[in-house]
Amino acid sequence: MRLLNIALIGASGTIGLPLLTALRAHPTFIPYVLNRHSSRSIYPRTRVIMVPDDLSIPSVAALLEDNEIDALIIAIAGSRVQEQKRLIEAAWQGGVKRVIPAEFGSCDSADQKTVELLPLMEGKKRVREFLEEVCARGEGKVGRPKGRGKMSWTSVVTGHFFDWGLGNGFMKVDLGGRKAWVYDGGETRFSACTLGFVAQAVLRVLEREEQTENRMLYVHSLSVTQREVVKAVEKVLGEGFEVVDERSEEAIAKARARMLEGDKEAAEDVVAVWGMVASDWSAREGFANNLLGLEEEVLEDVVRRVWEEHRRK
Numbered sequence: 001m002r003l004l005n006i007a008l009i010g011a012s013g014t015i016g017l018p019l020l021t022a023l024r025a026h027p028t029f030i031p032y033v034l035n036r037h038s039s040r041s042i043y044p045r046t047r048v049i050m051v052p053d054d055l056s057i058p059s060v061a062a063l064l065e066d067n068e069i070d071a072l073i074i075a076i077a078g079s080r081v082q083e084q085k086r087l088i089e090a091a092w093q094g095g096v097k098r099v100i101p102a103e104f105g106s107c108d109s110a111d112q113k114t115v116e117l118l119p120l121m122e123g124k125k126r127v128r129e130f131l132e133e134v135c136a137r138g139e140g141k142v143g144r145p146k147g148r149g150k151m152s153w154t155s156v157v158t159g160h161f162f163d164w165g166l167g168n169g170f171m172k173v174d175l176g177g178r179k180a181w182v183y184d185g186g187e188t189r190f191s192a193c194t195l196g197f198v199a200q201a202v203l204r205v206l207e208r209e210e211q212t213e214n215r216m217l218y219v220h221s222l223s224v225t226q227r228e229v230v231k232a233v234e235k236v237l238g239e240g241f242e243v244v245d246e247r248s249e250e251a252i253a254k255a256r257a258r259m260l261e262g263d264k265e266a267a268e269d270v271v272a273v274w275g276m277v278a279s280d281w282s283a284r285e286g287f288a289n290n291l292l293g294l295e296e297e298v299l300e301d302v303v304r305r306v307w308e309e310h311r312r313k
Contacts, residue, residue, distance in 0.1 A: 005068055007049065008020055009073070034072075037050055055086045060090035064090060065094040088130060092137065094145070102124070152209075153214055156201055158198050159279045160192040173229065175237070183226065188276065192279075204294065208292065212291070215286060228299060232299045248273050248276075
């Protein structure tokens, strides 16, 4: 295995924590966490590399090189475009071999309509294009440590974080209020992943270095419709839900108007709805479940697990 020392930034976040847990459990990967000097996060039993708050490129590059980091996983918010660019440049100068950017999430930044609809996706696209440019420099260039070879990238596109979203209402299901909203009849199939599945997908990417380099890979642990989700929730809870039918076009238009005025909750609404009507990866070029040896999960089992966690809160 060529990749050994794996660095993660954003390890305390929604996807960062499952990624760190999976890396710790892996039999051969050696996980490192990049932690800013001002951060109060603590990571027991983990190698921590303290980095400057401004992510100074020379400083971060030197730290990555000194620790012989082979791969960098960026799990900060995808909206932080400039920070990701600094990390990517530092990775190249620090001899990192593989970068996985903060592409994780609900929608496809390679889809033009999605990019036009959501500024967040446009930012992810710019990050990926910058990453491609940096990796195209090849090896042997001035500024790249000798003997580290080329740098490559992989974007992992996951669809909605299903367990996280079902538990907090992002999936448009109110578990406590026994109410659900479905769009365009609720029969559109969409892709989604549990957080643990996303983490395993990333590990498989790192294990399959050559097969996954310089690619956008689409994965899902669930391929479901909104109606199927509601049915599974009703079965697990043993109660019927009030179902509100809406048109996605109208819901997105209303939320997007508020989003463009700076309403962050409205931005989440646009992502939530669009991710359920325009994110079916199963026929998408780059669908990688088979390549990565990943098997889908059982919807009812996932819903039951989410409900049990929800009741404990």
